[in-house]
Amino acid sequence: MPSLTEAFFTRDPVTCSRELIGCHFHWHGAAGIIVETEAYDSADDPACHTWFRPSTRAFVESHPAGTAYVYLNYGVHWLFNILVKGPHRSGFVLFRALEPVSGIDAMRQRRPKIRHTHQLASGPGKLTRALGIDGSAHGTRILLAPHCRITRPAPTATVTAPLTGPRIGISRAQDLPWRFGHPHSPALSQKFPTPPAPQVAPPR
DNA sequence: GCCAGGATGTTA
DNA sequence: AACATCCTGGCG
Numbered sequence: 001m002p003s004l005t006e007a008f009f010t011r012d013p014v015t016c017s018r019e020l021i022g023c024h025f026h027w028h029g030a031a032g033i034i035v036e037t038e039a040y041d042s043a044d045d046p047a048c049h050t051w052f053r054p055s056t057r058a059f060v061e062s063h064p065a066g067t068a069y070v071y072l073n074y075g076v077h078w079l080f081n082i083l084v085k086g087p088h089r090s091g092f093v094l095f096r097a098l099e100p101v102s103g104i105d106a107m108r109q110r111r112p113k114i115r116h117t118h119q120l121a122s123g124p125g126k127l128t129r130a131l132g133i134d135g136s137a138h139g140t141r142i143l144l145a146p147h148c149r150i151t152r153p154a155p156t157a158t159v160t161a162p163l164t165g166p167r168i169g170i171s172r173a174q175d176l177p178w179r180f181g182h183p184h185s186p187a188l189s190q191k192f193p194t195p196p197a198p199q200v201a202p203p204r
Numbered sequence: 205g206c207c208a209g210g211a212t213g214t215t216a
Numbered sequence: 217a218a219c220a221t222c223c224t225g226g227c228g
Contacts, residue, residue, distance in 0.1 A: 038220070047220070053215065075212030077221050094220060113223090125221050169220050189221095 001151035006066030006143050008150075013039040013084040013091035018180050020093060022159035026149040027131045030103025032121055034150075035182035036096035036189055038167045040081070041089055046172035048091060059083075060090055063139065070128075070138040077125030078134050082142070096124045096168070096179070098131075099187040107131070118186040126189075159183070163192040 001024065009016055017039035025034050040048040042060050049056035049071075059069060065085040069092055073079050081092040098121035100107055107120045107130040114120050121127040128134065142148040152158070163181035166174050168190060181188050 040220075049215095049220085052218095055215080071220090072213055074219060074221050075214075077212095079220065081220090092220095096220085123221070129222095167220070171219095 001153060004143065004150040004152060006064060006141070009065035009082060009084045009093075011084070011086045012089035013041055013086075013093060014089075014178060016082075016084050017093045017178065018162055018164075020095075020150070021162040021180050021182050022153055022157065024101065024149075024151045024153070025095070025098060026151070027133065028103075028147045030100070030106050030131055032098035032100045032102075032187075033182065033185075034095065034097075035099050035185040035187050037180050038094040038096055039091060039178040039180075040094065041091040043089065043091075045091065045176070047167060047170045047176075050091075051172075059139075060085070064141065066141055066143045068137045068140050068142045070133065070135055072135065073125070078128040079124045080128050080133050080137070094124060095127055097122050097181075097185075097187050097189050098127050099182070099185055100130070122187045123189040165192040 017037040020034050020037050023034050024031055042048055042050040063083055065083055067083040069081040069083055070078055080095045084091050100117050100120050104117060110132055111120055111130050121130040159182055163183055164177045165179045166177060167179045181192050
């Protein structure tokens with residue numbers, strides 16, 4: 001399976017977030033399928049940290065595409081993002097959920113109370129806990145690090161139509177459908193809204 | 205199964 | 217004061 005390079009992240013955040021669904025994320029000997037992501041746009045997205053944090057605007061300016069942006073949320077959970085810098089748009093991809101594939105024993109050790117495999121990383125804070133990601137990854141170019149790989153599946157296995165919906169846990173910009181999910185994955189953090197009924201009756 | 209509430213650190 | 221969350225306990 002081909003590995004992503006930093007070039008993947010030199011496009012716009014929404015495209016990157018959507019195309020990451022179905023890719024495999026390897027971190028220090030553990031790995032899983034990326035089943036849920038969210039896009040944040042550094043220019044005009046009120047939910048993006050750049051909207052209200054000068055330090056995050058400086059981070060975007062001073063780091064290349066593919067840099068990890070990791071921060072502590074609610075004082076409790078590390079959240080893992082990758083910096084995206086395209087010619088027209090920049091921002092972040094938030095990794096929200098993973099379906100564990102390997103290194104499951106290590107994930108269980110870090111999340112000892114979790115019974116079901118598909119609940120080990122079914123949320124952005126759970127994901128970082130399961131993989132052992134913390135603030136030490138912040139600001140590093142993960143795709144150049146030997147312990148990190150993101151691989152793309154064969155074209156036949158690519159998720160062509162990920163689920164979409166509003167982002168979770170934010171109060172601003174609820175109208176933007178910038179959350180993406182793997183259809184029918186058991187490891188999503190929450191259900192996606194059912195898509196609107198088709199406007200025209202399908203042919204029979 | 206559901207929901208209310210608490211823990212907790214960094215930013216502004 | 218707000219916050220891109222998770223877990224627990226209480227209730228049915």
